[in-house]
Amino acid sequence: MADGGMGADRGARETQGGRTVVITGGSAGVGRAVALACARRGDRVGLIARSRTGLDDAAREIGRQGGTAFAAPADIADPDALERAADAIEAALGPIDVWVNAAMVTVFSKVRDLTPEELRRVTEVTYLGNAYGLMTALRRMRPRGRGALVQVGSSLAYRGIPLQAAYCGAKHALQGFLESLWSELAHDGGAVTVSAVHIPAVNTPQFDWARTKTGRLPRPVAPVYQPEAIARHILDVIDRPRREVWVGWTTPLVIGADMLAPGALDRYLGATAIDGQARDRRPPPDRPDNLFDPVEGLHRTHGGFDRESRDTAMGVPAAAARLAGIGAATLLAAGLTAGGMLLTRPRPRARSLGRR
Numbered sequence: 001m002a003d004g005g006m007g008a009d010r011g012a013r014e015t016q017g018g019r020t021v022v023i024t025g026g027s028a029g030v031g032r033a034v035a036l037a038c039a040r041r042g043d044r045v046g047l048i049a050r051s052r053t054g055l056d057d058a059a060r061e062i063g064r065q066g067g068t069a070f071a072a073p074a075d076i077a078d079p080d081a082l083e084r085a086a087d088a089i090e091a092a093l094g095p096i097d098v099w100v101n102a103a104m105v106t107v108f109s110k111v112r113d114l115t116p117e118e119l120r121r122v123t124e125v126t127y128l129g130n131a132y133g134l135m136t137a138l139r140r141m142r143p144r145g146r147g148a149l150v151q152v153g154s155s156l157a158y159r160g161i162p163l164q165a166a167y168c169g170a171k172h173a174l175q176g177f178l179e180s181l182w183s184e185l186a187h188d189g190g191a192v193t194v195s196a197v198h199i200p201a202v203n204t205p206q207f208d209w210a211r212t213k214t215g216r217l218p219r220p221v222a223p224v225y226q227p228e229a230i231a232r233h234i235l236d237v238i239d240r241p242r243r244e245v246w247v248g249w250t251t252p253l254v255i256g257a258d259m260l261a262p263g264a265l266d267r268y269l270g271a272t273a274i275d276g277q278a279r280d281r282r283p284p285p286d287r288p289d290n291l292f293d294p295v296e297g298l299h300r301t302h303g304g305f306d307r308e309s310r311d312t313a314m315g316v317p318a319a320a321a322r323l324a325g326i327g328a329a330t331l332l333a334a335g336l337t338a339g340g341m342l343l344t345r346p347r348p349r350a351r352s353l354g355r356r
Contacts, residue, residue: 017043019098020046020095021096021100023046025049025101025104026046027049027051027055028054029205029227029303030204030234031102034100034234037235040065041235043067048103050074051294072086075129076103082133098147099141099147100152101134103129104126104170105210106210107211109166113213126171131174142192145191153196153198153199157198158198158258159255159258162273163274163277193241195238195241197245198244200223201223203309204227205300206303209290216282217282221273221277223249225309225313230313243318
C-alpha cells in the first residue's frame with residue numbers, strides 16, 4: 001500500500017487509541033516518532049531505552065501534546081532489567097496491548113577491523129535484546145489471549161552490506177527468530193499477532209552517535225526517509241497486523257536483487273556502498289559513541305539529513321511483493337525461453353529455382 005493511500009483510513013485509525021503501547025528505543029529516531037504518533041491518537045506510551053535524560057525528554061514532548069507517557073530506563077540486552085521495566089510500565093499504565101521493538105546499535109567497520117567485544121555488543125542489543133523484548137511481551141500477552149508485537153526490521157535482515165557486518169548478522173538472526181515464532185503461533189493459535197516492518201535508510205541520530213572505524217563520519221545510504229514516514233507504516237500494522245511489510249522502494253529492490261543475482265549484488269555493493277555510507281568529514285578525535293553507553297544530548301527524532309529526506313514512503317506487504325517478483329521472473333523466463341526457441345528453430349530450406 002502506498003503511503004498516500006493511508007489517508008482515507010487514518011482518521012478512523014486514530015480513534016483506535018487508548019491502548020498501552022511499549023516502545024523500545026523510544027527516546028530517539030523511529031522509536032520516538034512511533035511514540036509521538038501513538039500518543040497523539042490517545043494511546044498510553046511506555047518508553048524503554050538506556051538514557052534517563054533521553055526518555056524524560058521524549059516523555060515531556062508527549063506530555064506537551066496532551067499524551068500520557070511513562071519512562072522505564074533499561075538496557076534491552078539485560079533480560080532482567082527488561083522484565084522490571086515491563087512490570088513498571090504495566091503498574092503505571094495498565095496491561096501491555098502493543099509492544100514495538102525499535103532499539104538497535106551498530107558499528108561502521110570492515111570485518112577485519114571489528115573486535116570481538118564490538119561484535120558481541122551489537123549482537124547482544126540488536127539480536128538478543130530484541131528477542132528478549134518479544135519474549136517479555138509474549139509472557140504477558142499469551143495468558144490474556146491478545147496483543148500485537150511489531151519488530152522494526154530492515155532490508156539488511158535479508159541482504160548484508162559492507163561496513164555493517166555486525167548489524168546485518170544480528171538482523172539476519174532476528175529474522176530467523178521471527179520465522180520460528182510465526183510458525184509456533186500458527187500451530188498454537190490465539191490472538192497474539194507478530195508483524196515485521198522492514199525499513200530502508202532513515203534520518204535518525206544513529207549516524208551522529210554510532211561507532212565508526214572507517215575514518216569518516218557515517219551517513220545513511222540514499223534514498224533517505226524521515227522517521228515519521230516509517231512510523232505511519234508501524235501504526236498501520238498495529239491496527240491491521242500483517243506478517244511483513246517492506247517500506248520504501250529500495251527494500252523490495254534489494255531483497256529481490258539478492259534472491260536473483262547475489263554475486264552481482266556483491267560486486268555492486270562493493271563498488272558503491274562503502275563511499276555511500278560515508279560523509280566527506282573525519283570524526284573528531286573525542287567523538288563519543290553509544291555502543292556501550294548512551295550519548296547524552298542527541299536524543300531526538302531526526303538526524304542531520306533533513307534536506308534530503310523524504311516525508312512519505314511506499315509500503316507493500318512482503319507476500320504481495322514476492323508474488324509480483326515471482327510473476328515478473330516467470331514472465332522473464334518465459335520470454336527468454338520463447339526467444340531461445342525461435343533462435344534455435346530449424347530454418348526451412350530454400351526451394352531451388354533450377355531443375356532438379
